[in-house]
Amino acid sequence: MTTTVEHEHDLHAGPVRRPPSGWGYLRAPGWIRATWMTALFGLLGAALVVGIRALGGWDPLWDWRPLVTVGVLTTAPLGFLAGLGAFDYWVRWAIGSPTEPEDHSSHGAYSWRDYFRVNTDHKVIGIQYVATTIVFFLAGGMLAMLVRAELARPGTQFFDSQTYNGLFSVHASLMIFLFVIPAFAGLANYVIPLMIGAPDMAFPRLNALSYWLLPIAGLMMLGSFFVPGGAFGAGWTGYAPLSVVGSDGNIFFNMGVQWAGASSIMTALNFLVTIITMRAPGMTFWRMPLLVWANFTTSLLVVIATPFIAGSQFFVLFDRLMHTNFFVGDGGYDLGYQHIFWFYSHPAVYIMMLPGFGIASEVISVMARKPIFGYRLMALSLMAILVLGFSVWAHHMFVSGMASWLRVPMMVTTLLIAIPTGIKVFSWLATLWEGKLNFSTPMLWALGFVSMFVIGGLSGIYLGAVPIDIHVSDTYFVVAHIHYVLLGGSLFTIFAGIYYWFPKMTGRQYNERLGKIHFWLTFVGFNLTFFPMHLIGVQGMPRRVADYSPQFGDWNLFISISSFGLGASFIIFVYNMIVSWSRGPAAEGNPWRSMTLEWQVSSPPPVFNFDEIPQVVGNPYEYGVPGARHAVLNGERAAVVSPERATDVEVRA
Amino acid sequence: MRRGAILQLVLLSAVIGAAVTAVAIFIGWLPEQASKERERIDFVFWFTTAICIAIFALVASVMLYCVWKFRARPDDDSDGAPIHGHTGLEIAWTAVPTILVTGIAIVSTVALAQNERPTGDPLRVEVTARQFAWSFKYPEHGDLTTTILRLPVDRSVELRIRALDVIHSFFVPEFGQKQDALTSGETKLIITPTKVGQYPIICSELCGLGHAFMRSRVEVLPPSAFAAWVAEQRRALGGSPEQAGKAVFTENGCGGCHTFEPAGTKAEVGPSLDELSAQARGADQPLEEFVRESIVEPDAYVEQGFSKELMPETYDQLPDEQLDALVQYLVRGSEGGR
Numbered sequence: 004m005t006t007t008v009e010h011e012h013d014l015h016a017g018p019v020r021r022p023p024s025g026w027g028y029l030r031a032p033g034w035i036r037a038t039w040m041t042a043l044f045g046l047l048g049a050a051l052v053v054g055i056r057a058l059g060g061w062d063p064l065w066d067w068r069p070l071v072t073v074g075v076l077t078t079a080p081l082g083f084l085a086g087l088g089a090f091d092y093w094v095r096w097a098i099g100s101p102t103e104p105e106d107h108s109s110h111g112a113y114s115w116r117d118y119f120r121v122n123t124d125h126k127v128i129g130i131q132y133v134a135t136t137i138v139f140f141l142a143g144g145m146l147a148m149l150v151r152a153e154l155a156r157p158g159t160q161f162f163d164s165q166t167y168n169g170l171f172s173v174h175a176s177l178m179i180f181l182f183v184i185p186a187f188a189g190l191a192n193y194v195i196p197l198m199i200g201a202p203d204m205a206f207p208r209l210n211a212l213s214y215w216l217l218p219i220a221g222l223m224m225l226g227s228f229f230v231p232g233g234a235f236g237a238g239w240t241g242y243a244p245l246s247v248v249g250s251d252g253n254i255f256f257n258m259g260v261q262w263a264g265a266s267s268i269m270t271a272l273n274f275l276v277t278i279i280t281m282r283a284p285g286m287t288f289w290r291m292p293l294l295v296w297a298n299f300t301t302s303l304l305v306v307i308a309t310p311f312i313a314g315s316q317f318f319v320l321f322d323r324l325m326h327t328n329f330f331v332g333d334g335g336y337d338l339g340y341q342h343i344f345w346f347y348s349h350p351a352v353y354i355m356m357l358p359g360f361g362i363a364s365e366v367i368s369v370m371a372r373k374p375i376f377g378y379r380l381m382a383l384s385l386m387a388i389l390v391l392g393f394s395v396w397a398h399h400m401f402v403s404g405m406a407s408w409l410r411v412p413m414m415v416t417t418l419l420i421a422i423p424t425g426i427k428v429f430s431w432l433a434t435l436w437e438g439k440l441n442f443s444t445p446m447l448w449a450l451g452f453v454s455m456f457v458i459g460g461l462s463g464i465y466l467g468a469v470p471i472d473i474h475v476s477d478t479y480f481v482v483a484h485i486h487y488v489l490l491g492g493s494l495f496t497i498f499a500g501i502y503y504w505f506p507k508m509t510g511r512q513y514n515e516r517l518g519k520i521h522f523w524l525t526f527v528g529f530n531l532t533f534f535p536m537h538l539i540g541v542q543g544m545p546r547r548v549a550d551y552s553p554q555f556g557d558w559n560l561f562i563s564i565s566s567f568g569l570g571a572s573f574i575i576f577v578y579n580m581i582v583s584w585s586r587g588p589a590a591e592g593n594p595w596r597s598m599t600l601e602w603q604v605s606s607p608p609p610v611f612n613f614d615e616i617p618q619v620v621g622n623p624y625e626y627g628v629p630g631a632r633h634a635v636l637n638g639e640r641a642a643v644v645s646p647e648r649a650t651d652v653e654v655r656a
Numbered sequence: 657m658r659r660g661a662i663l664q665l666v667l668l669s670a671v672i673g674a675a676v677t678a679v680a681i682f683i684g685w686l687p688e689q690a691s692k693e694r695e696r697i698d699f700v701f702w703f704t705t706a707i708c709i710a711i712f713a714l715v716a717s718v719m720l721y722c723v724w725k726f727r728a729r730p731d732d733d734s735d736g737a738p739i740h741g742h743t744g745l746e747i748a749w750t751a752v753p754t755i756l757v758t759g760i761a762i763v764s765t766v767a768l769a770q771n772e773r774p775t776g777d778p779l780r781v782e783v784t785a786r787q788f789a790w791s792f793k794y795p796e797h798g799d800l801t802t803t804i805l806r807l808p809v810d811r812s813v814e815l816r817i818r819a820l821d822v823i824h825s826f827f828v829p830e831f832g833q834k835q836d837a838l839t840s841g842e843t844k845l846i847i848t849p850t851k852v853g854q855y856p857i858i859c860s861e862l863c864g865l866g867h868a869f870m871r872s873r874v875e876v877l878p879p880s881a882f883a884a885w886v887a888e889q890r891r892a893l894g895g896s897p898e899q900a901g902k903a904v905f906t907e908n909g910c911g912g913c914h915t916f917e918p919a920g921t922k923a924e925v926g927p928s929l930d931e932l933s934a935q936a937r938g939a940d941q942p943l944e945e946f947v948r949e950s951i952v953e954p955d956a957y958v959e960q961g962f963s964k965e966l967m968p969e970t971y972d973q974l975p976d977e978q979l980d981a982l983v984q985y986l987v988r989g990s991e992g993g994r
Contacts, residue, residue: 164867168864168867236864242861244823244839245823245862245863245864248821248822336840337840371736372728372736373737373738376739377740377746378740380741402836404836404843411765414764415761418761419757421753421757425749425750426750429715429749430746432718432722435723435726436726437736437737437739438722438726439735440722442727450719457712461708461711461712464704464707464708464757465701465708467760468700468760468763469765469768470696470697470700470764470767471701471764473697473832473833474694474832476860477827477861478860538683538685542686542829543858545860546860547867548867549868550868551868625738626736626738
């Protein structure tokens with residue numbers, strides 16, 4: 004089939020869209036079609052369930068569990084995606100009707116409305132991701148505030164047990180599946196094609212689809228609060244048998260994880276193909292910025308590990324709905340759940356950490372005006388964490404009753420991970436040494452990350468040592484540890500990344516003073532909130548309880564008050580983002596004087612990133628090296644072309 | 657300059673190390689130590705802490721030193737020194753942590769191996785966990801069953817733990833030992849109490865709505881007192897029905913929730929057992945059958961004004977004679993009250 008593509012419009016000025024009229028409004032991809040198709044597909048799913056039950060003569064005909072699982076949690080979201088237009092191209096192709104000529108009308112953002120469409124521009128998708136994840140971050144943070152309100156005093160004050168268990172379970176699930184993991188995916192989505200000198204991701208339509216799966220997953224998890232019987236309350240870990248016999252809100256967790264996980268896998272595949280095949284000429288693996296390395300290893304973790312959590316959640320769902328016996332009943336094996344779950348969820352810890360390592364490397368090198376110290380060892384230590392990360396899952400199960408001998412090898416591999424992690428920390432410190440440190444907001448977050456991550460890493464050593472772990476596992480010590488690595492670690496690097504790339508993404512500069520106030524309030528509030536948790540944990544306060552022994556009352560009151568301060572600090576962040584995006588001063592193309600490629604184009608970049616594909620001629624962090632270049636752009640011939648690699652590659656005119 | 661920098665760094669890390677050591681020593685981090693196993697755990701804890709303090713002091717001092725010394729002046733746009741790496745340093749900070757974590761792994765493995773082995777002939781106790789209560793059975797003492805764990809001091813005990821509904825976890829902070837209870841099989845935990853006293857038993861694995869309230873206590877007794885308690889219980893169980901029933905009633909904490917005049921208890925969490933005859937009529941069942949069913953399957957009939965799932969279902973773990981004794985005791989007591 005040949006189709007003539009006519010570019011009647013200037014790509015950079017935005018495409019001309021013919022406004023729909025009459026029935027066209029209902030049929031054009033968008034929110035109107037999404038509304039009726041969501042309803043239609045939901046009804047079709049429900050009809051399928053009821054129809055089969057009627058044919059089979061099953062009683063009761065209207066069993067709401069399968070009805071909701073199929074209609075609300077499976078087919079309705081598919082209808083939503085189809086209505087929005089996520090499948091249009093593929094469906095046309097599959098049914099043999101002429102595919103629309105690629106007029107780039109779904110590429111790039113020309114008004115705020117374009118952020119609410121299926122958009123194939125990686126830069127738009129990146130911003131969609133980051134904005135969406137911040138919304139879920141704030142929602143998850145509110146839940147944490149409610150948890151702390153309940154815990155301010157011993158005894159139960161505000162919530163019954165079901166509500167309380169729902170609060171902390173949904174809090175953790177949102178933070179992990181709807182904030183940390185996708186926020187990194189969003190930042191990388193924006194930055195990586197630019198960094199490697201590519202016009203977009205390898206699969207733009209898949210990229211758009213993977214974003215739109217995300218709000219679906221988030222709404223399912225939040226929606227579980229409205230389920231009769233209450234939200235899922237077995238923790239984000241959802242251990243069977245409790246998650247099988249607990250409230251029906253668990254179904255929403257089981258299915259929400261599927262949508263978030265599918266999103267995660269699609270994005271990771273996209274990153275892998277993009278990084279492997281779309282690097283600019285001259286960009287060898289050993290010239291990739293460390294953020295690209297970090298997302299390369301993270302994506303490998305995602306594609307290998309995520310199917311395991313998808314499986315574990317399906318098994319739990321089947322045990323509940325179809326009375327299978329994966330984890331409960333005769334022949335059901337409750338420990339089996341934990342093994343499968345942690346086989347994903349330990350690598351997931353690194354999925355939530357490695358991209359942060361990448362961001363920290365970018366920011367620290369640029370702001371210290373120095374090459375990253377030990378670049379190759381930094382990249383290799385990421386690979387070491389990737390490999391070791393798959394051999395440590397059972398350290399979450401030292402008290403679970405698994406084979407006793409297994410604890411020792413799992414402890415050894417766990418402690419070994421301290422070595423590549425230590426290499427990274429020492430290398431960042433050495434990068435600072437004799438640098439010219441600029442304490443801009445991103446740098447504060449990056450240095451705050453290194454400091455807090457060291458504390459989180461050291462408490463990880465305690466947890467890795469089996470005898471200590473037996474004493475402190477399932478106590479507040481663990482709560483302190485995960486918040487030091489996920490809040491002091493991941494969250495701090497996400498903020499470093501958001502502030503660092505804000506000028507690039509929005510074309511405007513954020514308010515530096517507000518950024519610094521935000522950092523210091525969060526930094527102090529964070530430590531006051533979470534450091535005392537180590538103490539009450541060692542003393543024996545169990546996690547996931549609404550009521551606790553009065554001996555911990557004073558510390559909990561202190562922690563709760565601190566946590567409200569920590570929560571309030573994010574108001575400054577939201578204010579700064581909104582006001583700076585709408586009214587901030589225009590940003591330069593390269594305000595940080597960085598060498599990496601994303602800063603060599605305008606802020607925000609052109610729709611297809613580069614007028615022509617750049618030619619990479621050197622390493623990305625050659626600060627202080629006289630005459631060093633990372634890349635040459637826009638047809639300028641390289642004055643210094645690294646002789647061994649890049650000479651035979653034609654610079655496209 | 658270089659020597660000066662190293663001297664300043666050493667001083668800074670000494671100050672930070674001293675401050676962190678003070679925090680480690682002067683805050684009472686660990687709860688009271690009441691078992692042999694905890695002594696070993698605490699050793700690993702302090703061994704690890706010493707290493708962690710050293711690492712923290714090093715990292716924090718370098719970080720602070722850099723922030724203090726290498727700050728760029730506002731008008732300084734120049735770059736730092738183009739240092740790409742240092743093979744010796746990189747080998748050092750790969751090798752030294754390897755040695756340190758190997759040390760921690762060895763110490764931990766030895767402590768773990770010792771903590772998994774009882775000293776001498778251990779007392780065996782069967783622990784049953786169920787939403788949201790604990791039950792303890794002493795097979796060596798005529799299957800004596802209680803809801804409070806009583807242990808003799810200085811003798812190893814081997815807990816054989818299982819769960820009947822979802823996963824629970826047996827945890828006594830003062831013993832430092834913790835073990836999940838599984839539905840798929842028995843798990844094992846060794847504890848050697850070293851101090852007479854009372855300590856809390858906490859469920860530390862999220863097990864449902866009553867998880868926070870799934871607590872009991874362990875009483876560590878001098879060996880003679882433990883022997884006396886066992887003898888007294890066995891005598892009561894073997895004695896008159898009245899004595900046997902009362903012993904089971906007391907040992908299983910019935911009085912913690914129920915009023916029952918013959919036992920002198922006055923709690924009002926559950927229905928009054930003085931009214932059992934009236935309640936049996938309400939349930940339309942013969943008294944004895946009603947009482948038995950209410951113990952082993954509490955939710956079969958729930959008295960008005962009380963909610964389901966309040967009473968633990970653990971009591972179906974009572975050995976038959978003890979259950980019979982308890983039923984007879986309750987039946988007789990409530991009939992006597994009429």
